[in-house]
Amino acid sequence: EDQVTQSPEALRLQEGESSSLNCSYTVSGLRGLFWYRQDPGKGPEFLFTLYSAGEEKEKERLKATLTKKESFLHITAPKPEDSATYLCAVQSNNAGNMLTFGGGTRLMVKP
């Protein structure tokens, strides 16, 4: 069974204070690892897909990296508008098209 664990559960940063969110996963053959952002009262919004170890993707202040057992979402010089819950999900060879999500990291960036 695919498993995804995210840490920390919650993170408070000062504006400009860079940090990283962790996503550890266990799958039988990774098809893809996904990062989503979810604002309160909204559905998840797609950020990145990573397919193989060593791959990196960037978007504005966010950078996602992937190893064989975990992924990191690095946030550089965050702003208050980056405050949200960040969700990690995996799609595996044995689970068809479904995504298995972690519990998320709630990020709060204070001005």
Add this chain to the structure above:
Amino acid sequence: DAGVTQSPTHLIKTRGQQVTLRCSPKSGHDTVSWYQQALGQGPQFIFQYYEEEERQRGNFPDRFSGHQFPNYSSELNVNALLLGDSALYLCASSFGAGNEKLFFGSGTQLSVL
């Protein structure tokens, strides 16, 4: 271009009742997936519909059923509601059943009293 739309936004039911949630996919998308998100947790896959058929199902009882219409819109039905069914129900659409880039709606918040 309208994204994924879900209705209603909020719903209150009592135990034992039945509920129907609705979803219209993003324009150009033909596949709809449903997820349940309990408070403080990540979404859990319920099932996926493609070409009007249930293509894949997660670990949910058969009280949860669905339907996809020829215009690609979808319904999620839950019978014999339990308190534990209280959650945010998310609909996600994509083009093609194997496309992993999902676009989510804002969800229906279901409260079971």
